[in-house]
Amino acid sequence: MSLSQKFSGLILVPWFNSAEWEFVYRSIYSEDVDKQQKALELLKLWKIRTPILSTGVEGTLIILEALLHDTDLLSSEQLANHYAIALMRFLNLSAANSEKQGSFAKTSAKNELPKWLINLRHDVAHGHQIPCLFNLKMGLDFGFNWLREKYWEPQSKIIKDFHIRCSSQDQQFVNAFNAFVDVTMSLFENCHLDDSYLNQINMLIRSRVGKTTSHLNIMSNVLFQIIDQMLRDFPKLDESCWSKLLSNEAMLKPHFDVTLIENESIKLDATFRDIWKNLLNVLHNCGLLFVLVEKLFDVTGDISRKKSDKKMAALWINEILLALIKNPDDAHILKFEPSKFTYEQQAQDFQKIVLYHADLSQNYINYFIDSLLQYANSDNKAVIKQDIDSLFEAKIENLHFAIADIQMGDELLLTYEDHHEILVESSCKVFTNEKTTPEPISASNKWQKLKDTSAFKSCPLGVLPHQVGQSHPFLIVD
Secondary structure (H helix, E strand, C coil): CCHHHHCCCCCCCCCCCHHHHHHHHHHHCCCCHHHHHHHHHHHHHHHHHCCCCCHHHHHHHHHHHHHCCCCCCCCHHHHHHHHHHHHHHHHHHHHCCCCCCCCHHHHHHHCCCCHHHHHHHHHHHHCCCCCCHHHHHHHHHHHHHHHHHHHHHHHHHHCCCCCCCCHHHHHHHHHHHHHHHHHHHHHHHCCCCCHHHHHHHHHHHHHHHCCCCCCHHHHHHHHHHHHHHHHHHCCCCCHHHHHHHCCCCCCCCCCECHHHCCCCCCCECHHHHHCCHHHHHHHHHCCCHHHHHHHHHHHHCCCCCCHHHHHHHHHHHHHHHHHHHCCCCCCCCCCCCCCCCCCHHHHHHHHHHHHHHCCCCCHHHHHCHHHHHHHHCCCCCCCCHHHHHHHHHHCCCCCCCCHHHEEECCCCCEEEECCCEEEECCCCCEEECCCCCCCCCCCCCCCCCCCCCHHHCCCCCCCCHHHHHHHCCCCCCC
């Protein structure tokens, strides 16, 4: 039974993993001939593994192979023949993918292939002479870029690896993870777990390592080893595990550093923070650390959560970001083990979410905004002005006003992005609660009725004279 038949919604693919797919994608569009040759070899290998490739991959193989022909070894006629065949095969894949006969033009229009390209194919298929080399090369270049826009870029945002794990393993992992969280909290708070629950945990441990224990410290270590091994084999956490970890009975249980309560810089209790250090390192080594950060951020905006939950979530985000910054001089921050995973792109995306789409007037963002800007812009010490202007709003506590009540003078510069970002320059003046009468809007004389319409006689309805040439790039219109 094939993978696509056994697992609903999945298909068997020829690449080993998403990293190989990403390598091929980057190599194809690298503009480096050597890298493109390597990508072509891998595409041919995929073709051997899976003879019927997806349209995007097959079309790329056809075009890339044609474009990489050695122009010094072939004559213009030979090269034109190669280009013509490649163009024909590519368009047959991309535009003739329809069950109904005679719908080639409709399908090509639906797939946003231009009319001139279809006409070029028609000339190749039915003309007495093959079109010139320049036109064929232009067609292949268009198809090359079209494949990037329609296949490679969209797929790069959603492609991911799928690891097969049976349902019994899934449940075993969830049970081990939940037990680890409970035992960890029990050890920290020095409280007793129910005997029947401890027996269940011991049964789980015995099924994995063949022995039991009555000591909570040993039990915690064994459970951690089970979690570590299973996460390395299958780097994904079930939603129930995230819910357990991010509850107010686990990581979000209020534990603040009492020595800093009177100061503005409230931090997590270091002892409480360190009991989760090993688990955070495992998440880091599995590339799940920023998934945790994003879920913690979701807590800060969840109206159903307690204020203490939101504060703890924000402080945890700050602790994780400080650890990722890796300041060796600060002995009071978390220390992560070296990992192959880096989070530059995730950090920049997360920064955009925080600055542009979050409620910047909420105080919880203040706990981690400095660390976020420092980590997300580590390669650019001079943080861009737009981020600093956005930070202006985040730093104002208890800011509540209605935009409709603000009247703007000539000296005010106000920019509003995505209904969340308000940038107000410090030299601006804001006038409120003053009733003003808006100035009457005068009619504009920008548009005038055209009297001489002779220039439009040869144009189709709705097309301007300068647009006619766009229907075919080889047509010159005076």
